[in-house]
Structure formats: structure tokens, C-alpha cells
Amino acid sequence: MPDTRLSIGIIGAGIMGERLLNAIIDQTPDLLRVAGIWDPSAQALERIAAARPDVPRLSDPAAIIAASDCVYVASPPASHLAYSRAALAAGKAVFCEKPLSTDVADSRAFVAEAGARGAVNFTFASSPAVATLTDWITEGAVGTVSHITIEVAFASWPRSWQVDAAHWLDRRAQGGFTREVVSHFMFLSRRLGGPLTLLESSVDYPEPEATERRIAARLSAGDIPVTLAGSVGTTTKDDHNVWTLEGDKGAVRLCDWSIAERRLPDGSWHRDENALPIELSRPFTLKHQLEGVVKLTRGQPHRLATLEDALNVQEIVEAILAG
Incomplete structure (x- = not known):
């Protein structure tokens, strides 16, 4: 019987590439198959070979593109658009890691030329916790929205599980927590509020060359005021974040990526009884993301972050980082 699953190829065998690879194999084997994976690092490919010996390791990006219906671009940001353009030129769909790039002008040109065959991996598009927040908002728990607050903090940057990528994650050209983490919460604000506009910002670079x-x-976000604060060295946690939506009837918030809470009339916060920590909720989120990738590739409506979403987020992020 012929294999009717869509094929997805992966460019980049770092943390995100391997994470999505595992999700494809473990979460959506009936929908997707891995056409292959490539990375310029032989060590990274050896790690993949040891963990997933059945996954083809192809010779170069062109081979990945040729073998795939959809290409997942999980390389460092400066290379995203070149690989995405090559895939789209070959008639393939593209699922790209954020940010689109670090060059806003090039990203604008790419979005203008790309059409609807691309999407970006902002995982809040498929988060069960965000779905819960949305239900609460629809049910009237917030009322008329008045304000959004985004707070992120890190014990150190990069986070402990990212130290092997510090050579770019802690360099201003491509890295930093605003691009890597804050961008997710900006996407969430845009998705639930509206297009983003920066009013004022400040940034602190106390270490030469570091982020x-x-x-x-x-x-x-649309007509909703948003306040953002982020810092390194101000928490003992690897990663602590709170996104809060306030209204005239109450408030909802998302804590540490995956915990949905709503404020009760007495002022106390009530946690969703189905809430799971990020380590346990991630498989559900990635499964939904990959279901969206199938729809994207087939030209069907989906809930993934669009290229326009990602461009708006990038414009704000880069403006903040430019000071």
C-alpha cells in the first residue's frame, strides 16, 4: 500500500530540530513521515543517528528540500530566510522557527513574496492553556479588556539547557531572550489583542558583545495597552514568565508557559484543574502544531502563526533591541 503521509524535512539538528523530529515520530506517525534531517555539524547528526537511527541523514539542504513536501527550518535565525526561500521556490511548504530573521527589511520583502505557503513555530497557536484562556475570555471572565502585562525573568542567559548554543544565543547578532522568549508572548498578545505597535522602550547591554x-x-496590541518587562539574574528559576490580561470584570493569566489561571471575585487566583507543567503539556501542543503543518501543506485553513504575525512580532522585537 502506498504511503500517503506528508513528508517533512528538517534543516537544523539542534534542540528545536530534535524536539520536532521526536514529536513527528511519537505524536503524528499517521500524518507525517520524516523525509530526512541535515545540519552542518557532524556531531549533531551523530547525536540524531544514535537516538533515531531510522531517520535519514541527508547530504545538504537541497537534498532535504527535494525530498520533502514541507521543510521545517530550525537553524539559527540568520539562515532562516535563505532556506525558506529555497524551499518555496521548489514548490514546498515552509514551517520556520522564529524569528523570521534579524533583518527586518529582508523579512518584509520575504513576506511580500512568499504567499500563504509558510508559517512560523509560535507554539501558543496550539497551546491547550491558551485555548483555556480563550474560552474564559469568550465566556466573559474578563469583560472589557483594559491591559496586558508581560513579565519574563531568567536566572541566567542562555538557559541551562541551551548552553551548547551560547555561541549565537548570547550574541547580539542573532540571540537574546527578547527574540527567543518574549517574542512568543508578543505573538500571544497579537493573537488575542490585535496588531502590535511599539510606543517606547529601553534595553540594557551591560556586557560587551553579549545580549x-x-x-x-x-x-x-490593537487598542489594548501592553506593558513589558524582562530581565536576567532576577530569579532563581531557569525561566519564569507571566502573561496577564486584565479587564473590568476580572483577569486571566498564563504562568510559566502552560499554567492557565483566572482571578476570582475575591481577588484570589484559580488554576485550571487540567493544567500541566510545560514538560507534560508540550507533547499535546506539538501534536496540534504538526496537525496545523499538515493543513498548511495541503493548502487548508490552519491556526499556525502566519508570516504576517511573525513579521509584526519581529518588527517590535528588533526595535526594542535597537534601543
Whole structure:
């Protein structure tokens, strides 16, 4: 019997590439098959070979593109658009890691030329916790929205599980927590509020050549005011974040990526009884993301972050980092 599953190829065998590879094999084997994976690092490919010996390791990006219906671009940001353009030129769909790039002008040109065959891996598009927040908002738990607050903090940057990628994650050209983490919460604000506009911001670079250690900003998501604060060295946690939506009837918030909470009339916060920590909720999120990738590749409506979403987020992020 012929294999009717869509084929997805992966460019980049780092943390994100391997994470999605495992999700494809473990979460959606009936929908997708891995056409192959490539990375310029022989060591990275050896790691993949040891963990997943049945996954083809192809010779170069062109081979990945040729073998795939959809290409997942999980390389460092500066290379995203070149691989994405090559895949689209070959008639393939593209699922790209964020950010689109670090060059706003090039990203604008790419989005203008790309059409609807691309999407970006902002995982809040498929998060069960965000679905719960959305249900609460629809049910009237918040009322008329008045404000969004984004707070992120890190014990150190990069986070402990990212130290092997510090050569770019802690360099200003491509890295930093604003691009890697804050961008997710900006996407969430855009998705639930509206297009983002930066009003004012500040950024602190206390270490030569290293990435930002503190940011602050005021922006808007549609008509909703947004306050943003982020810092390194201000928590003992690897990663701590809270996204809060306030209204005239109450508030909802998302804590540490995956915990949905709503504020009760007495002022106390009630956690969703089905909430799971990020390690346990991630498989559900990635399964939904991959289901969206199938729809994207087939030209069907999907809930993934669009290229326009990602461009708007990138514009704000780069403006903040430019100071």
C-alpha cells in the first residue's frame, strides 16, 4: 500500500530540530513521515543517528528540500530566510522557527513574496492553556479588556539547557531572550489583542558583545495597552514568565508557559484543574502544531502563526533591541 503521509524535512539538528523530529515520530506517525534531517555539524547528526537511527541523514539542504513536501527550518535565525526561500521556490511548504530573521527589511520583502505557503513555530497557536484562556475570555471572565502585562525573568542567559548554543544565543547578532522568549508572548498578545505597535522602550547591554540583560517597553496590541518587562539574574528559576490580561470584570493569566489561571471575585487566583507543567503539556501542543503543518501543506485553513504575525512580532522585537 502506498504511503500517503506528508513528508517533512528538517534543516537544523539542534534542540528545536530534535524536539520536532521526536514529536513527528511519537505524536503524528499517521500524518507525517520524516523525509530526512541535515545540519552542518557532524556531531549533531551523530547525536540524531544514535537516538533515531531510522531517520535519514541527508547530504545538504537541497537534498532535504527535494525530498520533502514541507521543510521545517530550525537553524539559527540568520539562515532562516535563505532556506525558506529555497524551499518555496521548489514548490514546498515552509514551517520556520522564529524569528523570521534579524533583518527586518529582508523579512518584509520575504513576506511580500512568499504567499500563504509558510508559517512560523509560535507554539501558543496550539497551546491547550491558551485555548483555556480563550474560552474564559469568550465566556466573559474578563469583560472589557483594559491591559496586558508581560513579565519574563531568567536566572541566567542562555538557559541551562541551551548552553551548547551560547555561541549565537548570547550574541547580539542573532540571540537574546527578547527574540527567543518574549517574542512568543508578543505573538500571544497579537493573537488575542490585535496588531502590535511599539510606543517606547529601553534595553540594557551591560556586557560587551553579549545580549540584553534587561528590557522594558510600552506597546499596544490593537487598542489594548501592553506593558513589558524582562530581565536576567532576577530569579532563581531557569525561566519564569507571566502573561496577564486584565479587564473590568476580572483577569486571566498564563504562568510559566502552560499554567492557565483566572482571578476570582475575591481577588484570589484559580488554576485550571487540567493544567500541566510545560514538560507534560508540550507533547499535546506539538501534536496540534504538526496537525496545523499538515493543513498548511495541503493548502487548508490552519491556526499556525502566519508570516504576517511573525513579521509584526519581529518588527517590535528588533526595535526594542535597537534601543
